[in-house]
Amino acid sequence: MSSEANIELEWNDSWARLTLARADKLNPLDWATVRELKAAVATIEARADIFAVVVTGRGRSFSAGGDLDGYIHLYKNPDKFSAFLEDFFDMLNAIEASSKIYIAAINGVCVAGGLELLLACDLVIAAESAKIGDGHLNFGQLPGAGGSQRLPRAIGMLRAKKLMLTGDLVSAIEAWDMGLVTDVVPDAELDAAAAALVAKLGDKSRAGLRGAKHLANLTLTTDLATGLRQEIDFVHRYATTEPDATEGLIAFKEKRKPAFVR
Structure with a gap:
């Protein structure tokens, strides 16, 4: 297992587990974390022996989104904010275009940038207690890492607009019903369900x-x-x-x- 300040990358034979590891801050997707994720995705892509990746969060959150204090500083420096957005864009596009199958295992809260990370993955398993939503407008923000484009494609325009405009969080079952997640499992079974899905895919070509x-x-x-x-x-x-x-x-x-x- 390799660790950075904000993430952990664990190798499991033919698959990898990528964990957002700042549980005390609800796993924010700040610039440092985004850059670590970008590097980790590149490292995984270079491994010919790895065919699947499970992405999850430590503690009671998958990711509650961006670091608001960090955004305040970035907004005051347009060039840096642009560079941050480009890094986020590149990281999520790399996941979406990857030759690996990315499985999001959603534990707890998944909002804003967390939702944008979910949307770049190929399959999504959610714990029963998970709460998922866009949430940007609750604090006067807009999705800037693909959420406004991927969400309507995933669940349809009307449902996407409702999540974006209201800022509401939905339950795991509601997210499954609208096609935002592929499976819902009891909280205690999330890790096992993700591993079982990897094993099932592992039998395929x-x-x-x-x-x-x-x-x-x-x-x-x-x-x-x-x-x-x-x-x-x-x-x-x-x-x-x-x-x-x-x-x-x-x-x-x-x-x-x-x-x-x-």
Whole structure:
């Protein structure tokens, strides 16, 4: 395990756990933390043996968002504030575009920047007691790390506007109902549920996981006609060059578990 001032990065065979570790401050996403996360994501991406990442928070919060005192100082220096926003943008985009599968395990409060981090992940498991929302407008702020763009795409425009404009927090079940999280589990089972999901994904083809994430993400940047054409091209390349594609068909025919490349 490697530790920085604000995060911890733990290696677990073929997957990693990335923990926001400033529980006393509800795991704020200040500039220092964002830069540590950015570096950690780059380190994870360079590890060919790692296929999945669990992102969670220590204590009673996933992340309550930004550091308000830090923002006051950044607002007084527009160049520094711009650099902070760019680092946050780069970090979340790196997660979204990563070849790894990122799973957010939401414990407790997940607000503002915490929600923006959630939205960049591929799958989201929430503890039953979790509270999730945008919350920026409660203090006269606006989402600046992708929240205004990713949230409507995730849950639809009307629901996104309600969360953004009211600042309301919703329960884990409400978040599941609106499509913001993929699973809700008892608080005590959050870590185990995340590990079980990693294990389930671990039985799949690594190349297939990367391909499925890539294809799904096309909807974020392309229109339907372009996406359909890119799907054809990508699947043709995958099926004719990736050994796992042929291995899966042979295993199905032989009624055995596929022996995918690891």
